[in-house]
Amino acid sequence: MRQVLFVLTVLFFSGSFGQKHAITGKWKTIDDETGKAISIVEVFENHGKIYGKIIELLNPKDRDKTCTNCDGSDKDKPILGLIVVKGLTKEGEDYNGKILDPKHGKIYKCVVSLEERDKLKVRGYVGISLFGRTQYWTRMK
Numbered sequence: 001m002r003q004v005l006f007v008l009t010v011l012f013f014s015g016s017f018g019q020k021h022a023i024t025g026k027w028k029t030i031d032d033e034t035g036k037a038i039s040i041v042e043v044f045e046n047h048g049k050i051y052g053k054i055i056e057l058l059n060p061k062d063r064d065k066t067c068t069n070c071d072g073s074d075k076d077k078p079i080l081g082l083i084v085v086k087g088l089t090k091e092g093e094d095y096n097g098k099i100l101d102p103k104h105g106k107i108y109k110c111v112v113s114l115e116e117r118d119k120l121k122v123r124g125y126v127g128i129s130l131f132g133r134t135q136y137w138t139r140m141k
Helices: 002-020
Strands: 025-030 037-046 049-057 083-091 094-101 106-116 119-125 132-139
Touching: 037 083, 049 094, 083 106, 094 119
Parallel strands: none
Antiparallel strands: 025 037, 025 132, 037 049, 049 083, 083 094, 094 106, 106 119, 119 132
16 A cells, blocks of 8 residues: 555656746747748746747847847847746646747737647647647757
8 A cells, every 4th residue: 555655646746847848947938930040048947937039049140139029128128138028827727828930020919738748839829728839849858
């Protein structure tokens, strides 16, 4: 009986620990229109919510760009260092919140889910998820 209890306890804690921050880490973003890698975003947890910050721009010409099309506090901030994933919360297997498209300066609702261990599905949309775009980000090793 003790062995069964021990195994169940280990399985419970290892499963919940592995899922808690499964989407955190560094991710290479892929432009859904061109298929090219454009940046590295570090996804992290802060006060129970998930955020993502651009920590590297892969095109050297983009490294000094600012978010000229953004509104509010993001207006004219450097794209490098910009928080683009904003306050995701876990709902079932998905994370829901908002995402900033620095190219157009727009904030969209988003759903983020782990497709595979190293593949993140990021869907930004307006209104309902049917009206949106999906990117697949790959985990950096």
